[in-house]
Amino acid sequence: MAFSKERTEFYNDLTKKIRRHIVKMTNHAGSGHPGGSLSATETLAVLFNDHMNIDPKNPEWNDRDCFFLSKGHCTPVYYSVLAELGFFPVEELMTFRDVDGRLHGHPHSGHIPGVDISSGSLGQGLSVANGVALAAKLDGSNRRSYVMIGDGELQEGQLWEAAMTSAQFNLDNVCAIIDWNKIQLDDFVENIKGMKDLGAKYKAFGWHVIEIDGHDINQVDEAFKEAKRTKGKPTAILAHTVKGKGISFMEDTADWHGMAPNDEQLEIALKELA
Amino acid sequence: MTKMEAPRQGFANALIKLGKEHKDLVVLDADCAKSNMTNLFKAEYPERFFNIGISECDIVGTGAGMAVAGKVPFVNAYANFLTGRAFDQMRISVCYSDKNVKICGHNAGTSAAQEGATHLPLEDISLMRSLPNMTVIVPADSLEMEKAVEAAYNFEGPVYLRVGKLPVPVVTKPEDKFEIGKAIKYRDGSDVTLISTGIMLDETFKAAEELAKQGVEAEVLHIHTIKPIDKEAILASATKTGKVVTVEEHSIIGGLGSAVAEVLAENHPVPLRRIGTNDRFGVSGKMDELLDLFELRAARIIKTANELVGAKVNN
Numbered sequence: 001m002a003f004s005k006e007r008t009e010f011y012n013d014l015t016k017k018i019r020r021h022i023v024k025m026t027n028h029a030g031s032g033h034p035g036g037s038l039s040a041t042e043t044l045a046v047l048f049n050d051h052m053n054i055d056p057k058n059p060e061w062n063d064r065d066c067f068f069l070s071k072g073h074c075t076p077v078y079y080s081v082l083a084e085l086g087f088f089p090v091e092e093l094m095t096f097r098d099v100d101g102r103l104h105g106h107p108h109s110g111h112i113p114g115v116d117i118s119s120g121s122l123g124q125g126l127s128v129a130n131g132v133a134l135a136a137k138l139d140g141s142n143r144r145s146y147v148m149i150g151d152g153e154l155q156e157g158q159l160w161e162a163a164m165t166s167a168q169f170n171l172d173n174v175c176a177i178i179d180w181n182k183i184q185l186d187d188f189v190e191n192i193k194g195m196k197d198l199g200a201k202y203k204a205f206g207w208h209v210i211e212i213d214g215h216d217i218n219q220v221d222e223a224f225k226e227a228k229r230t231k232g233k234p235t236a237i238l239a240h241t242v243k244g245k246g247i248s249f250m251e252d253t254a255d256w257h258g259m260a261p262n263d264e265q266l267e268i269a270l271k272e273l274a
Numbered sequence: 275m276t277k278m279e280a281p282r283q284g285f286a287n288a289l290i291k292l293g294k295e296h297k298d299l300v301v302l303d304a305d306c307a308k309s310n311m312t313n314l315f316k317a318e319y320p321e322r323f324f325n326i327g328i329s330e331c332d333i334v335g336t337g338a339g340m341a342v343a344g345k346v347p348f349v350n351a352y353a354n355f356l357t358g359r360a361f362d363q364m365r366i367s368v369c370y371s372d373k374n375v376k377i378c379g380h381n382a383g384t385s386a387a388q389e390g391a392t393h394l395p396l397e398d399i400s401l402m403r404s405l406p407n408m409t410v411i412v413p414a415d416s417l418e419m420e421k422a423v424e425a426a427y428n429f430e431g432p433v434y435l436r437v438g439k440l441p442v443p444v445v446t447k448p449e450d451k452f453e454i455g456k457a458i459k460y461r462d463g464s465d466v467t468l469i470s471t472g473i474m475l476d477e478t479f480k481a482a483e484e485l486a487k488q489g490v491e492a493e494v495l496h497i498h499t500i501k502p503i504d505k506e507a508i509l510a511s512a513t514k515t516g517k518v519v520t521v522e523e524h525s526i527i528g529g530l531g532s533a534v535a536e537v538l539a540e541n542h543p544v545p546l547r548r549i550g551t552n553d554r555f556g557v558s559g560k561m562d563e564l565l566d567l568f569e570l571r572a573a574r575i576i577k578t579a580n581e582l583v584g585a586k587v588n589n
Contacts (some may be wrong), residue, residue, distance in 0.1 A: 050298075108370070117339075124335050124366060127332045127339065128335050128338050129338055130335075131340040131342065132339045135300075135339070135344070138345075157331075161327075161329035161332035162335065164327065164329075234506045250303070
């Protein structure tokens with residue numbers, strides 16, 4: 001069932017707000033990763049606001065759902081989602097990458113409420129998600145474990161080791177979101193080490209696969225619901241997205257993988273997000 | 275006759291004992307459960323044992339996730355593959371994240387024996403020592419191993435534990451107090467300090483006895499915790515004897531010898547000799563043959579100590 005009119009408006013506002021944070025934060029730092037943050041905005045907004053069992057006032061609560069940002073460079077979107085939920089003050093976003101701040105370029109657990117593991121070396125998130133999921137099964141807990149993986153990141157072998165682990169232990173409490181924006185640092189993924197039939201890969205590894213438009217909040221919502229209903233196997237949500245989504249000059253180019261907008265570019269971007 | 279026992283046996287005994295009291299203790303293995311003797315834990319507590327398969331990077335990350343969920347995971351694999359291949363996972367998912375994961379590197383040192391160079395970890399201590407937040411423990415025998423496992427469980431934070439496979443003499447005593455970060459002084463002496471770690475304690479004892487017969491009184495300091503290292507104990511002894519020899523079943527690059535050299539060089543420089551493997555790979559051979567080949571024997575300790583004691587030193 002589609003989101004209500006109010007909820008749709010809420011997400012329209014929220015995703016615009018998050019995108020504004022992303023360009024302002026990277027502009028403030030003079031560095032960072034806007035492209036893969038803008039592509040992951042809808043998936044993370046819907047996940048955190050409608051699906052995860054979490055409490056911003058009690059981020060360490062035992063039976064909470066866990067999220068791991070395996071593509072750890074996409075902190076602009078991650079921090080924005082957490083701040084908008086109240087894990088820390090929204091004003092703090094403008095300390096992004098500051099030497100005396102806690103919002104480092106890549107997330108560091110123990111510093112930021114809501115961040116359970118440090119990441120930034122690609123490929124490590126799914127193994128960690130599996131660990132939480134295995135512990136949850138052992139405890140008879142209903143907690144779920146989510147991980148966001150980049151499509152370029154899938155070139156890291158550990159993600160396929162971990163994909164086998166999730167399937168071997170029937171971890172239906174694991175849900176991986178692949179932010180399939182088709183672009184990595186240097187170029188289009190297909191020009192470097194292509195994913196070919198990614199859905200078939202995950203199916204062959206024993207996963208339930210859902211393929212969606214990752215910018216359509218209703219499709220995103222339905223995918224997370226379907227993942228929760230899926231028993232006996234982990235779910236991979238292959239979210240087709242556009243790198244740099246929402247800002248005309250950043251869309252669908254590798255140039256904005258790891259580059260910050262200057263003041264002039266920021267102004268244009270903010271106008272487009274008005 | 276000194277009792278011989280494999281350190282991994284003490285390791286398994288401790289896991290089973292702790293597992294009974296502590297339901298949060300879980301054991302993960304990378305398809306080496308029979309060799310690492312974690313199959314004994316599995317037999318007692320099958321629901322808390324996880325064979326993650328031949329994937330060292332994945333098992334370390336899985337352990338980190340278990341720790342996020344409040345478990346105390348003991349992650350087991352062969353030391354060289356674990357510390358070499360999964361170094362980055364230990365760096366980011368375990369140490370930088372400061373997760374309560376116990377990394378257990380098996381087949382340590384010469385106990386990989388006839389498996390040869392690929393399986394002989396002679397660099398693991400060096401690698402683990404370089405990681406911020408990591409505590410590095412190298413027990414001397416199966417009895418000390420049991421105490422080390424218990425201490426590692428009770429310690430909050432990442433720990434690397436080096437576990438030997440083959441039987442070695444049990445030279446420590448039940449009454450010896452094991453405290454992470456604290457050296458144990460086994461012999462008082464005034465002429466030279468012998469600092470050993472791991473299974474080299476046995477040969478170091480033998481060397482000290484023989485040296486005494488030759489009129490050289492050696493102080494014996496056993497360092498089971500390479501990191502954090504017991505600076506006070508090292509400096510107190512070095513100040514007394516003025517000469518130090520380190521002995522380890524590991525490369526002299528980055529291991530005990532390096533750790534002691536750092537302490538001495540910055541605080542109280544005295545003549546130092548490091549005994550270990552000399553920037554080389556292993557070969558296939560029985561453990562005794564490898565200890566002979568690498569000259570990890572009392573004879574070399576005696577010779578080295580005598581050279582230091584006899585040398586004219588400008589200090």
